[in-house]
Amino acid sequence: MDELIEPAPVKFSFEAPGWYVVGILFVLLLITSALLWYRHYKRNNYRAAALLQLAKKVELFIPQQRYDALVYESDLLVKRIAMKKYGRNNVAGLTASQWIDYINQTWKEKSFTAEEGQLLNQKVYAFNNNISKEEAETFVEKSKRWIKKHR
Template sequence: MEPDPITEAALRSLHDIATPEPVSWMPQTWGWGVLAGALLVMLALTGIRWILRYRANAYRREALALLNVIDGQLRNPATRRDGIRELGEVLKRTALAAWPRTEVASLSATAWVRFLEQHDVDGAAHALERLVDDFEYHGAEVVADLPSNVCGDLVVAARDWIERHHVPA
């Protein structure tokens, strides 16, 4: 059976469905371009600021790594005296890294405790006062007999001070 001529003419005149062009991802107005540029600049500035802060706090990371070693020394009565001495040394080195040498190097005893308290945020310097005033200058037998909780408190206070001391800009 042959299709009728009208149907054949209608079928020949049919065209494929026309699909529209895909929508462009490019912004249609200049405002979107400005917004995208501003976002890129803000991301770059945030990244640069993070890198600068990371580098500026390298001394803190180094001091905290040394503090982990000292914590092990303080747990052992045989090495406790060395640990106490090194704990004071790490605190002083941390302060020397953050403040000018002329401001920190000559500090000792009460002046050193006052410095630790002035730059302390959480009050950790009160526990460190005992380290500076008492333990650093006692004989090995007095320090070796210290209870481990006192040494643990010193490490916690030192860690808090190292992590949270405030350095003016």
């Protein structure tokens, strides 16, 4: 047997047709990713606007010790978002415990309790201004989490 003749090593080059295919697929992946990100951004832009609006209400009402107005405004904001997202017919007529049950169904956390329903019914809608700062802050924090995490 004679000695094997080895061919010369093939030099690496991006001029091979396979690299053009990989490059085109990479560009398509980048474009698709950018479009998906933009669509997600546009769909969830209202969340950032709502959180900003809620922060302004907190800055306005906490120093004035108007905790009833703060709870009312945060509930109103959550209700406006829910009407836009889930339809006016499903949301507009809900009050107190029905409303709390409904918003708990729209997210995994389900942290609004029956006490918040009573807080809305007896203290906000009945204009009984005996809402404590802790109750108001708790309701606002739950509202913020709902705005961030609802489906």
